[in-house]
Amino acid sequence: MAATIDRPVTCTSITAAGRRPVDYVWAVARIAIGWIFLWAFLDKTFGWGFATPAGKAWVAGGSPTTGFLKGTGENALGGLFSSLAGQVWVDWLFMAGLLGIGLALVLGVGTRIAAVAGTLMLALMWAAELPLATNPFLDEHIVYAIVLIGLAMAGAGATLGLGNLPIVRRNAWLR
Incomplete structure (x- = not known):
């Protein structure tokens, strides 16, 4: 009779639902980053006072890009971005991107498209801040x-x- 060996749960272990523990870590990361994008959309739209005061909300006639982009004037690519x-x-x-990326990630549909669009948006925001104040290249x-x-x-x-x-x-494009 062969002895059974108790194996620890690893990233490759499969749960009863057919999921690995690492799948849940990725799912929580997806929802968390999706919420960051979705919250930015909501706060900039309605000015709930976290990053955007009510008077500068998009629905109150404010511009969701002005504060960040105007502040890039002294940076390496500031002329381009501040214009x-x-x-x-x-x-x-910008707002359509925040909403679309946020919803796609929170819901788990269109994550590939959201990843490409989000990476592009984040890369542009990174470029607007060059040179970085606290690290030579990573933020x-x-x-x-x-x-x-x-x-x-x-x-x-x-x-x-x-x-x-x-x-x-x-439909692979919806994944």
């Missing part, structure tokens, strides 16, 4: 972008999200 500040098309594109924008790429590669929308819906499984 975009307050332009209606930039505001709409939270790059770290979030790396995590977004990991989310897409791990198929993180299938755990704790809508990524297992039949329509999503049939």
Whole structure:
């Protein structure tokens, strides 16, 4: 009779639901980063007083891009980015990006598209801040972008999200 060996739970162990513990870590990371994007959209839209005062809310006629982009004037690419500040098309594109990326990540649908769009948005925000004040090249924008790429590669929308819906499984672009 062969003896059984108790093995520790690892990232490759499969749970009864067919998920590995690491799948849940990626899912929580997906929801957390999605909430960062979604919260930025909500606070900039309604001015709930966390990062955006009510008087500067988008619904009150404020520009969601002006504060950040105007503050880049002294940076390496400041001329380019500060010239975009307050332009209606930039505001709409930025806010649509925040909402779309946030919803896709929180819901677990379209995570690949959200990862590409989010990485692009974060890379542009990183470039607007060059040179960085606290590190020669790395800040939270790059770290979030790396995590977004990991989310897409791990198929993180299938755990704790809508990524297992039949329509999503049939259409790779929705994953």
